[in-house]
Amino acid sequence: MQLPFLTFLTPPNWFPSLCKTLLLQAPTTQAESGSLVMAGVLLSLVIIYFASKVGGELSNSLGFPAVLGELVGGVIVGISALHLLVFPESGAESSNSIIITLLQSTAGLSPDSANATFSSMGEVISVLAELGAIVLLFEIGLESNLKELLAVGPQAAIVAIVGVVVPFAGGTVGLIYLFGVPAVPAIFGGAALTATSIGITSKVLSEIGRLTSKEGQIILGAAVIDDVLGIIVLAVVASLAKTGSVDVGNVLYPVISASVFLIGAILLGNVLNTSFVAIANQLKTRGGVIIPALIFAFVLSYIAAAIHLEAILGAFAAGLVFDETDKRKELDKQIVPIADMLVPIFFVTVGAKTDFGVLNPAVPSNREGLIMATFLIAVAIAGKVVTGLAVFGQPGINRLAIGVGMIPRGEVGLVFAGVGSASGVLSEATEAAIIMMVILTTFIAPPLLRLVFQEPAIAKPEKSDASISD
Template sequence: MKRGKRIGVLLVAALLLPSLAWANGASEEFTRTSLALILMITLADACGLLFERFGMPNLVGEISAGILLGNLALVGIDFNFSALLRESQFMTYSSELALVLLLFLVGLESDMKDMLRVGSNAAAVACAGVLLPVLLGLAAAYAMGIDGGLQGWFVGAMLAATSVGITAKLLESHGVIKSNSAKVILGAAVIDDVLGIMLLAVLASIATSGEFAYADLFIIIVKAVLFFAGALYIGQRLMPEMVQMLALTKHASIWTGFAFCLALGFAQLAAFAGLAPLIGAFVAGLLLDDVDFRVGDTLQKHTLEELIRPISDILITIFFVGIGALVQLEVLLDPVMLLTIVVLTLVAVVSKGAAGFLVRGPGFDRLGIGFGMVPRGEVGLVFAAFAFAQGVFRTETYSALVMVVLLSTVIGPALLKPRLARF
């Protein structure tokens, strides 16, 4: 109760400070940005806590906070928050940096050896979990009047993503994360991420160049594969020695700076190679897949994730609130867009649910495995945000897709919970 009161006081203060500052004529960039950050972070924390109380992921609360801030005009408040975010260079760069760190953490949490060990079941579920959403997403996009070209491919790619973090937390909280069905879900989700990032590499290059030709597509695919293979090979050769050198110091800040610079460095290398910086950040995380980190007297891989989390959590919160702020709730008044949201949500659930039935052998809950792949979460939002930033999606389409991601993130765990007893 006391915690709730403290958050309530902070929220009221965060809501009042910006209006007081602007009323006093404070228009400097620092003041605007500082007050916007106070408002974003406080409201995101409050909404995240509220949604967690109802058993929903914190991610849903952060995006909902952005949706509230971006649609204040609907309740008579003349404050264009999304325009404020667009006009702020700091907010723009923070969102781009958040994407880099988010993909770095996704790569860091992915274990290549575990991915290779999960066997044919996880590989089959992963491949079907990418192929079915892409094909069904393309068909649904065409049927709903969304351009079947690059827009349709981005819709399909967004639906192919799987949020391993959301499902993993649910499996762990119910004590079934070591079960065979859970191992298939987690292994398939990691493979999904790798395949999805490869697909993003191709689509991002096409979106940036603005042209599509089969010869160019072949070059982009070869370039992406060579970048992945080359970076991983070099990293596996150099990374252990580099980590051993850094282990000579006991200062944790060295590791934070190392991880931060590694993510940025590989993001820039990917940009030099003509690929999206996100691809480089993901590969940077994969490079640290098999490396042990000694921080003081502690030898533990997850230590690096814990050290970079304080930075990434703030930036990723800004990113998710910004994603929500760009959503226009007016689209929910359009019957066509409402139908689009319903159809794409059905595609999101059915395509992943069907993938679970490719599992072979006894002792598996196939329907539960499929439901465990349903949440799109942060990876799906990365695809939607990137496409919107590149001008691939209109605001209406983008708003509908964010709602689809939110619905899948809520529906997936709700469908999975009753099946956990069978794991």
């Protein structure tokens, strides 16, 4: 018997079934959401690998570096053309993504979940791309020679300094006096000209068999130093944009932290070399050599990122350290399949995020940017080509190749544009001009680099046992 005054506390007949449905559906919805994100990531990887393979093979058949084909393949599938691979940071929305549309029509993705799924997919692919860049620089470090890199250190430092000062000064002064751009945006534009994409240049050098050449070592060393100098310049101009003045601490911190990190990583690595070999010899399961090496590389990459340097610097330093061990050849072989899987994601993603729409003269807002971009591109190329003239004490060296190797701005230049845009100091024309400069220098450098090395490409040299023991 139910008491009348408790009737209002008695749930209706449909309430238990509703509770049961909600309790069962909540985790199911989360699981379905995660499953659809994974489905989107898998489709993205299919597109990435297909674009990288087709683009790389076509580029190689035409006599160009495969990396150029991967970049072009990324452009075709990305925001500029097919919209198969688009990212929120490129200004795209979920409705622009063909993958999201496909998930909605075939997998039941709801419109309410589309934006969250699109954002999560983009984050996963971007992280995989960054991981690809880290693995690439670790591989490049393994292929380099620390002693030879240190031997060209003075030349590399001068090349890097010239490659920062000349384009920065030329770009800033030209934007102010030729285009009437205010001082702070002009400084930002000049700063964007200082960058060099070590990932793109080193990949091309490796492909054409010039990474271990004297020119290749100078380019590589200068690109590393240039990366550090670029971080310093970015810190200065970002501070100037925010506060109107330069914080001395923002300038000194990157210099000190980069110097301490690189020197400390190499010294620590030399101490741990013997221990690494001893540990690797005791490990009997799969990955006995490559896993400990990647742990060390990722730790150094983490430290570099934690102190606000580029994570790729840590990976490069780790590769240089292991280059001196007698496990180098084994590491070199084992890192190749990992790089083959991750590095194409990096290059295709760079191309996919590049919006060639800013080059369309039919859009009125692009016209001013096109004129300004023509000037910036000229300064960007000339400002890096002249760096080869700064090389001293190297008779017979290909100075033009060194200058050309410093041209591509790649993702580093886009970082400058992104920071400038976020700060609000850049006009649409100035921002478009910087993006155009980054696009053109990134895409013309790989074929130019092969052209200036006129001799036939040589195979990557293997180190002799005697040289390793030395």
